[in-house]
Amino acid sequence: MVLKKIYHWSLVTIGFILSPLSWWNDFVINFPISYAIAFPFGVVSEKLFIPMFIIAYWLTNIIGFIMMHHGVKNLFNKDINHKKTKKEFKKVIIISELPPRK
Secondary structure (H helix, E strand, O other): OHHHHHHHHHHHHHHHHHOOOOOOHHHHHHHHHHHHHHHHHHHHOHHHHHHHHHHHHHHHHHHHHHHHHHHHHHHOOOOOOOOOOHHHHHHHHHHHHOOOOO
16 A cells, blocks of 8 residues: 555656646756757658657657646545546546646
8 A cells, every 4th residue: 555655646746847837847957858869760750859859849748738637636545446448547637738727
């Protein structure tokens, strides 16, 4: 039980670091990761570097939101043995990426 809470808090923390909610994450975290992902594509073709950099950058932000959502959701979930389905996974992705309501 304690290990699961540590795991989910770790997901929330790593997700926060990857998400655009932290002001410093772009230069310290997301740009280096995006560069590392785009570099091999740039070696193949210089035209691929910028598009792959942008795609990788957006993916790091999206993955950060999904990790935070998943971690927080499971921290407060009472049903420990709940099986995840594809439908539920799609729902999590959609909810994670919706803009906040005003």
